[in-house]
Amino acid sequence: MDTRTAAQHFADTWQQAWTHHDIDALAGLYADHAxxxxxxxxxxxxxxAAIxxxxxxxxxxxxxxxVSFHTPLVDADRAAIEFRVHALDGDxxxxxxxxxxxxxxxxxxAVETRDYWHTQPEPHDHTT
Known part of the structure; x- marks a missing residue:
């Protein structure tokens, strides 16, 4: 599978699976040794299993x-994909x-992944 297709599938699956906390869907994205x-x-x-x-x-x-994932930026066998999640953490x-x-x-x-992320309280203005 070409990287652009793999990366878009990764982003689309994560977007749906995160929305529904669907661990089984996410399991299909990773190699056993990832x-x-x-x-x-x-x-x-x-x-x-650890992932x-x-x-x-x-x-x-x-x-x-x-949950939204942006279009992946792809180069060779790698991709960068931005994401944003609005959620309730407790209340x-x-x-x-x-x-x-x-x-x-x-x-x-996916054989190697790494995330960088930040959280903040939801602003009252939902235009961000």
Whole structure:
């Protein structure tokens, strides 16, 4: 699979799966030996099972309202994809904005991903 197709599939699947906390859909995006790093100073998650455990933990207590992933920027076997999530974290409306960097294998599976993201309380003006 070409990288542009793999990256768009990754973005589309994440957008839908995050909205519904669909771990099974996300499992199909990663190679068994994939490595994911969330934020620069956290230890990486090695292997699909560890990545899915991290995602489950991340979703705990969160209720997504809207999730959007932008069109991937692709070069060779890598892509950068910005995302924005409006959610309830407990009872607090929150905005999470970030970017995922992914490297794909020839089958279109992510073999290496890393995220950079920030959260803030949801502004009262919803035009942001």
């Amino acid at each position: 490595v994911h790093t969330s934020m620069p100073f956290r230890p990486p998650h090695h292997g699909k 899915l455990d991290y995602i489950r933990w991340s979703f705990d207590g969160e209720t997504p309202i809207t 607090q409306p929150t905005v999470l904005a970030g970017c995922v960097f992914a490297r794909f294998d020839p089958d279109g599976l």
